[in-house]
Amino acid sequence: MPQPTAAGAVPGVELVPTSELTIEATWDMAGMRGTGSDTLVAKGVFVPYHRIRTFSDVLTDHERAGEPLYRIPPGSLTLTSLAPLFGAARAVFRTTVETVGRGKPMAMSLHRRLADSPSVLAALADAATLIDSAALHLTRSAEAVDTAAAASAAPTLLERVRVRMDVGYASTCLRQAVQLLLTVNGAGSFSRSASVQRYWRDLETAARHPTLNPGLARMYGRALVGDERPVSPMV
Incomplete structure (x- = not known):
């Protein structure tokens, strides 16, 4: 007590x-x-x-703890914080693809449609890859955390700081993806009535939460060389 x-x-x-x-x-x-x-x-x-x-x-x-859920290290629970960010990025991507698919013209350009612009197609490809990269990192960490909790095995420091690295990297990927998509959508996407700008505001705000700080990924670098000095209590 x-x-x-x-x-x-x-x-x-x-x-x-x-x-x-x-x-x-x-x-x-x-x-x-x-x-x-x-x-x-x-x-x-x-x-x-x-x-x-x-x-x-x-x-x-x-x-x-007796239940697997409660055996998850507190630092690894930062994975759950990424779910809303991931959903927001996917929503912006879906909305952008729908806009391009409807044949929206590219303003101040000789391209009749956004889909005719190589830069737009490249942005869509890059954004999709960034979102996929975030998903792969988050899935890897989630599976590792679930496996350790179910087996009653305490994750090593290296395994725990890798989760924090995955979370920080995924957050950065999602922010970069949405930046690309906002450029494709153009200034109109910042209308107060547009859902895209709301997703963007939510994602950019949430990504600044201290548990998602990509700068703390240096914990992973330290652990890789056997340095166990703490950088954050949430590991």
Whole structure:
């Protein structure tokens, strides 16, 4: 059972009834506006010790869990964060292919249709490949995590940081793919009524979440040479 610090607080995760909380409207973002990620405020709320998990427990107790789902290392759960980004990128790709297929003309060009432009066709091919690359990396990591959890085998540090590398790389691929597709769609895709710009705003906002930071892929490089110094607690 966690013990309080000198200041009387235990750093960790607390279970508190929602009836004892108030909501402060602080979520006013360009993207992900529908998540409603406002601030929960607890004033004068007492939380008993049995409703508290320290961060150290959260990061290490998964290895002793009975159910496979709860044996997944917290850092590997970042895979789930990529699902909405992957879906958004696929939606932009589908919408763009439909637009090109309808014979939309290419403005300020001698090409009668977008489909007649080699640059448009190359952009579609590159975007499709980037989305496929993201899917391959995410599938590899998801299968590795599922296999380890089902076998009650604790993934090695190298296996865990590879998940973080796959996630960061996939995030970058999806962002690059959508950039290409936005150029194909043209300025009209930024109309407030267009679904494409909403997908773009959501993806670009979500991709900045710290757990998806591609810069932390250096953890993988360290692990490849046997350096186990931590870069992030979420591994």
